[in-house]
Amino acid sequence: xxxxxxxxxxxxxGAMAAKETIHVRRDPRTLALALAMPVVMLVLFGYGxxxxxxxxRLAVADQDDSQASxxxxxxxxxxxxxxxxxxxxxxxxxxLFRAGDAAAALVVPRGYASDxxxxxxxxxxxLVDGADAMIANQLLAKADAIVRAESRRLAxxxxxxxxxxxxxxxxxxxxxxxxxxLYMVPGISAFLLAITAVMLTALAIAGEWERGSMEQLFASxxxxxxxxxxxxxxxxxxxxxxxxxxxxxxxxxxxxxxLGSLPLLFxxxLLFxxxxxxQGLLISVLAKNQLVATQAGTLSAMLPAIILSGxxxxxxxxxxxxxxxxxxxxxxxxxxxLRGILLKGNGLAVLWPDLLALAAFAAxxxxxxxxxxxxxxx
Amino acid sequence: MTxxxxxxxxxxxxxxxxxxxxxxxxxxxxxxxxxxxYLGANGAGKSTTIRxxxxxxxxxxxxxxxxxxxxxxxxxxxxxxxxxxxxxxSLYLDLPVMENLLFFGAAYGLSGQALRRRAEELLExxxxxxxxxxxxxxxxxxxxxxxxxxxxxxxxxxxxxLDEPTAGVDPVARRVFWRLIRELAAEGTTVFVTTHYxxxxxxxxxxxxxxxGKLVALDTPEGLKRTWVPDRVLVARGRGLxxxxxxxxxxxxxxxxxPFGAALHVRVDAARLDAPAVAAVLAAAGAVAPExxxxxxxxxxxxxxxxxxATPEVAP
Numbered sequence: 001x002x003x004x005x006x007x008x009x010x011x012x013x014g015a016m017a018a019k020e021t022i023h024v025r026r027d028p029r030t031l032a033l034a035l036a037m038p039v040v041m042l043v044l045f046g047y048g049x050x051x052x053x054x055x056x057r058l059a060v061a062d063q064d065d066s067q068a069s070x071x072x073x074x075x076x077x078x079x080x081x082x083x084x085x086x087x088x089x090x091x092x093x094x095x096l097f098r099a100g101d102a103a104a105a106l107v108v109p110r111g112y113a114s115d116x117x118x119x120x121x122x123x124x125x126x127l128v129d130g131a132d133a134m135i136a137n138q139l140l141a142k143a144d145a146i147v148r149a150e151s152r153r154l155a156x157x158x159x160x161x162x163x164x165x166x167x168x169x170x171x172x173x174x175x176x177x178x179x180x181x182l183y184m185v186p187g188i189s190a191f192l193l194a195i196t197a198v199m200l201t202a203l204a205i206a207g208e209w210e211r212g213s214m215e216q217l218f219a220s221x222x223x224x225x226x227x228x229x230x231x232x233x234x235x236x237x238x239x240x241x242x243x244x245x246x247x248x249x250x251x252x253x254x255x256x257x258x259l260g261s262l263p264l265l266f267x268x269x270l271l272f273x274x275x276x277x278x279q280g281l282l283i284s285v286l287a288k289n290q291l292v293a294t295q296a297g298t299l300s301a302m303l304p305a306i307i308l309s310g311x312x313x314x315x316x317x318x319x320x321x322x323x324x325x326x327x328x329x330x331x332x333x334x335x336x337x338l339r340g341i342l343l344k345g346n347g348l349a350v351l352w353p354d355l356l357a358l359a360a361f362a363a364x365x366x367x368x369x370x371x372x373x374x375x376x377x378x
Numbered sequence: 379m380t381x382x383x384x385x386x387x388x389x390x391x392x393x394x395x396x397x398x399x400x401x402x403x404x405x406x407x408x409x410x411x412x413x414x415x416y417l418g419a420n421g422a423g424k425s426t427t428i429r430x431x432x433x434x435x436x437x438x439x440x441x442x443x444x445x446x447x448x449x450x451x452x453x454x455x456x457x458x459x460x461x462x463x464x465x466x467x468s469l470y471l472d473l474p475v476m477e478n479l480l481f482f483g484a485a486y487g488l489s490g491q492a493l494r495r496r497a498e499e500l501l502e503x504x505x506x507x508x509x510x511x512x513x514x515x516x517x518x519x520x521x522x523x524x525x526x527x528x529x530x531x532x533x534x535x536x537x538x539x540l541d542e543p544t545a546g547v548d549p550v551a552r553r554v555f556w557r558l559i560r561e562l563a564a565e566g567t568t569v570f571v572t573t574h575y576x577x578x579x580x581x582x583x584x585x586x587x588x589x590x591g592k593l594v595a596l597d598t599p600e601g602l603k604r605t606w607v608p609d610r611v612l613v614a615r616g617r618g619l620x621x622x623x624x625x626x627x628x629x630x631x632x633x634x635x636x637p638f639g640a641a642l643h644v645r646v647d648a649a650r651l652d653a654p655a656v657a658a659v660l661a662a663a664g665a666v667a668p669e670x671x672x673x674x675x676x677x678x679x680x681x682x683x684x685x686x687x688a689t690p691e692v693a694p
Contacts, residue, residue: 022473026472027472219434
C-alpha cells in the first residue's frame, strides 16, 4: 500500500472512530450503560450477593443458667458471627426455624456448670436449620470453632501439656479472610466487560443497518475493515476505561489488592475486549436490527459470563461436558487471569495459556465477523 | 473526439436474483452535464439499476461504465468518483450538521482545513449557512434533504446519483431542491435522478421509463409525449359534467374520459373531434355552459400509456 493510500485509509478509520465517539458522547444511555452500570453491579454483587454468612440468628435455651453457661453464650455472641435472638425452651426451636426467626438453636443442658466443675465431659446441643445448605455448613464450622476455643479455655494449662500427636495447621493464602468480594470482583469485571462490549458494538452496527447509513458507507470508498476498525476502536477504549473503573472501585470499596502488573492486566483486558467486540460485530451482522441484536447480545454475553466463567460456580464442580464447554468461553480465561493478577500477583509465566486462549478466540471471531460482513453486500 | 465522453454507458445491464430478473438488458448512455431522470413504479428495477451503477451490486449480465470506470471490475474507482444520495435518509440524526459533513468528507479522504472550507461553502450553497452546530435531527425534512445533497458533493464529483431525493418532502422544499439540481447541472455536473413525482421529471433533459425490469422508453419529455400520447387531450370545465360524462364516452372519436379534480380529462382522436365538438356533445347531454380547451399531455399521461402498453404484451 502506498503512503497516500494508507494516509487516506487512516483518515477514514479516524473519521469513523471520531463519529462513533460523538455518538457515544451524545447518547447518555450508552454512557450510563458503560460507566454507571459497572459501579451499580459491583455494589450489588460485592455487598448484596455476598456468600459470607455472619450475624446468624441464634436461639439460646440455657437450661443451666449458671456463670459457666452464660460464658458459653457470651462466646457465641462475642464472635460477631451469631446474634442471640431469644432464650427459649428447646421444644420451641422448631417453631422458630419454621418462622424463619432463627437459623440455629443452642441448648445448654441442666448441670452444665456442675459437670464442668467436677471435671466431667459435658455436651451442648446445636440444632441447625439445614434448609439452606450453604448457611448450615458455614454455621456448623463456626460453631465448632467457638466451642473448641471455649473448651480450650476451660481446659486451661492442663491441655497445653497434653499436646495431641497430630495437628492440622491451616493457612489460607491470597484471600485469608475468605471474603467473597475479593473473589467476586474479578468475576464481575468479566461479566461487565462482556456485556457492555458485546451490546455496544452490536447496537452500534445494527443501528447503521437500521438507519440505512450502512448502504451510504458502502457506497463511499470506506472499506469493510476500515468500518470495523473505526467502529471497534472507541468501544475498545471505553471497555478499558471500564476495566480501570471496576478495579479502582474494587480497591476503594472492597480493599481489592493489586498484586500483579498493571500492564498485564490491561493486556488481558484488551485481548478479552477484542473478542467480545468481535462477538458483538458478528451478532449485528447477522441480526441487522437493534432489537434482535440486543437480545442476542445479552444472552450470548451474559449467560456464559455468569454461569460458565467460574465467576460464581466453581468450574471444577461442573459436569464434564460443561467443563469442556467452559473452555470455549473467553470469560473463563479472563476471570482466571484477573484473579491471578489481582490476588496472587501472577505473571506471564503462569498466565500465558489464558492469554493464548483469549487471543485465539479474538482472532477467530473477528475473522468470522469480517467475513460475514463482506458477504452481506453483494 | 466529438466532445466529452459519456458519463454513464450501460450495455445490456442485467441483474437476476435467483429466478427473478430485477433488471433486464438495460442499455442507455448519459451525457456529461445532463439531468437524466429514471422513472418507474416501485419494484420496476430503478434502485437495482442505481445500485449496480454505483458499484454496490455486481451485475449478473451486461456491462456498465461510470465516470470512465467499469462497475464490475473497478467498483472502488467508481465509488470514489461519484456522489450518491440514497433513498433512505442516511445522515446521522444525533450528530450536528457540520459533523455529518466532516464525517462524509473524511470518508472520501478529505481532511483538515480544506475539508472544513468545502463544508462551509456547501452549507452556504444549500442555504444552511451558520447552521453547522444544529443537531441534524432538529432540521425539518426539506433542509435535511439539502444537507444530504451537500454531503454527497463534498469531494466535487462530476456525477451524482440521487435515489428518490425528494420522497416525503413538501412541494416548496421540492422546488428549492430542484433549483439546486439544475444549478449543479448548469455547472457541468451530471445528475442521474430517480423519482416518482412526474411533475419533477419535467425538469430532466431526458427520461428513461422502466416497467418490470425493462427500459421501455427513453427520450426527452417532449419526445415522450409526442410518441406515447398522439391523441388530443382536452380539459372540460363547467357544471353538470358528471351526468354528461356517460354520453361523452359513447360519442364516436372519444377514447377516454377521466375525472380530474372538478374537471374532465378527455382524450380524443385528433382527426375526428376538436374542442368545440366536445363542448357541443356535453351541452347536448345536459352540462351547463361547458368550457373545453386543449391541454398539453402531461408525463402522467405518458406514464399511463407506457405502462398500459408494456404490461400485457411484454416480449419473452
